[in-house]
Amino acid sequence: MDPLFQSMSVSASGMTAERFRMSLIANNLANVDTTNSPGGGPFQRQEAIVAERSSDVWAAAPTGAVDEPLLQGDSSGAGVEVVGVRTDTTQGGKTYDPGNPLADSHGYVQQPNVSSISEMVDLMGAAQHYRANVTAIEDAKSMATAAIGIGKIA
């Protein structure tokens, strides 16, 4: 595949990963006060684990510059993918609320380990990184447009 289309694919994988992070962050924020989760206990925040995608995804694609094989291959990178979701098992704070049915024998209710401030910071980071990937695609697009224009009769 043409390296420009490959770089668009790479940036698209970055956008997908960032969108997934944002959906987890949104879920964490929505559950910032959830003291009772389906598995019992308070909600536990989740975060995405991302890793570099294997270059095997290019293996099926025909290569473009046949006389320059060194410009192809594993070293160029194939983007990013979400490899898992980690559940943060650290304990959140406790609030004193003896009337709550979830309160323990001392009257304390275990709160979720979600900090809305740090989630907002992560959300902004993910959004910014998403935009950065969009810009990289725009750049690759402008490069392809410039290549199309070579030899154009003015």
Next chain:
Amino acid sequence: MVDGAMMIPGLTEVARALSLHAFRQQVLANDLANAHSPGFVARDVDTTSFADTLDQTLSLRPSDASAAPISTADQPDSGVDTIVTAPVLAGSEGSGVDPDATMAEIAANALSYQAIATAAGGEITLAKTGLMG
């Protein structure tokens, strides 16, 4: 490269420079996409000798302006195939990627590509003038 490109002097070099920039764009896009991958080390094309090749190709250096036209035979061995691992910077989220610096590199790379594409158009216009008068 296509044999027909040999008919137009300089076009082969321009094509090589273009394919280099396209390749580098992919490497940099991969760095950016992996800005949040823990343990990822940013990569880049070794541009030291590449910059020399580019300057020579475009005759940007004043000292090279009077030099003979570059032929494929005396083209220096450009380090285009070399991927170097950049030093790990204090990047975000445990990866060795500085997103802002990578963005700047991507923008500069795209601009260079467009400049070279324009140069290629100029080469073709010149050849056409030579052919058709």
